[in-house]
Amino acid sequence: MKIYHTKNNIKILNLRNTTNNLNSNFKTLIISNNSKNAWSNAINSLKAIKFKKSKIIYPSNKKKLDFSIFTKILLKFKIFYDQFNINKKIIDELNYNNFQKIIIIQPFNIYGSTLKKIKKEHKGIEIIALFIDPLLHQNYFTFNLIFSLRYFDKIIYRQPFNEKYLNILNKNFKIRCFPGVTKIKKKLGKKKYLYDVTFIGTYEKERFELLEYLSQNDIKVTVFGNGWQNIKSNKNLIIKGKAIYGAKFYKTIFSSKINMGFLRKDNQDVYNSKTVEILAAGGFMLSEYSPYIKKIFKNNKELVFFNHNKLELLKTVKYFLNNSKLREKIKNNGFKKVNEGLFNYSSQLLKIINFKT
Structure with missing residues (x-):
């Protein structure tokens, strides 16, 4: 069954009935864009999937990411410095464990050289980018993306902002999906309004x-x-x-x-x-x-x-x-x-x- 339809050369995920079967036969490495103790709908949704094997790498174990002054200055110039050594952590993890897929959430801080190295040394691995925010919007875009986007095998994104330009930076599979939720109430009970x-x-x-x-x-x-x-x-x-x-x-x-x-x-x-x-x-x-x-x-x-x-x-x-x-x-x-x-x-x-x- 086709999972998407195409409009103006843009692939859009079909909203069809989903299944409770969340099993996956893939060994998957997940890279979070936020600290371990921060709320993340994307991380919680990926945690609910029963991968054959999975591991999550977080930038920090604190309640929130505490960017240095140096990192903040570079961000003003649209350069995302990898303060938390995520790129090195990914390479090190792949040297010790075999994964079939890597899912990177909001990969604004991932270097093209890192992904190129992965492609060269780990044949057959699929690299997936998951964007929550509009990646080509000036509020989020970083120059890192110019060099890294080409290496992603799949790009999942939500907002249609400037999506027609994505083909310039990536020739592979790209798909837009409507927002979803992890937790859905099963029944509506009576509630006193506050x-x-x-x-x-x-x-x-x-x-x-x-x-x-x-x-x-x-x-x-x-x-x-x-x-x-x-x-x-x-x-x-x-x-x-x-x-x-x-x-x-x-x-x-x-x-x-x-x-x-x-x-x-x-x-x-x-x-x-x-x-x-x-x-x-x-x-x-x-x-x-x-x-x-x-x-x-x-x-x-x-x-x-x-x-x-x-x-x-x-x-x-x-x-x-x-x-x-x-x-x-x-x-x-x-x-x-x-x-x-x-x-x-x-x-x-x-x-x-x-x-x-």
Whole structure:
């Protein structure tokens, strides 16, 4: 069965029913882009796959990556210095153990010389890049990619930003996939709501202005996430001031009457992980409009779209706060859609990993 369809010469993963069989016969080395104790949907999804043999290499065992001043300066010039010696760790691991596949998450810090050496000394090994962020966007692109992308046998990515230029840097298999989730609630139980309107995510000016407008019009808004430390809470705008992940994230979504699904303007996102995660957690979602999301989820049936007209957004929020029956119906429909099995990220990745090019 073909796992993808093609549009404008771009391969796009088919959203077909996934399977609970997550077995893989491949010995796989996984390279994380984050510290061992940080939350990572990609790592958790790969952990759920039962590889014949697997090992994960982390840059650090701390709670978060602590980049040096030198590394930060080089990043300003779009050069990613390998502060944590990931390239050496990969080579050393391959010298001691045999692997059939290497999966590198967000490989902005991987050198082309490292991948060239692997190709030369370990014949038949397949090297896979897994990008969460738009790799050709100025916020993420590093000059390392100019020299490394050509060596990847497969490139998995999410955002369509500048994807037509990928063929210049890589002639091999590339595929775009819709965001998925690792954890999906099996049933929606009854829950006492703790929050009226909730947003979980990073500060952006446009997001703040909309949320502030809602709060100024007697809507109680609660915000979790990074970058909000300079915003003061008030009676209707409660800034929790830290990011939440895992069980706490899902519990908060389920405890909120309305969950805001913003897209990052700075990244020119057309969807993100929360597009699926909010619905998977059993949350009602007001999603920023995107034609890419509209192709997957039905407006006013599985979620509700909004634009950046403040007055229209306020009317929509008030309407759904006052119409719990319709809100619950849409929430349940969205939850059922996600539970059809289309969005299991582990299954999505496994299909691509196992695919013979």
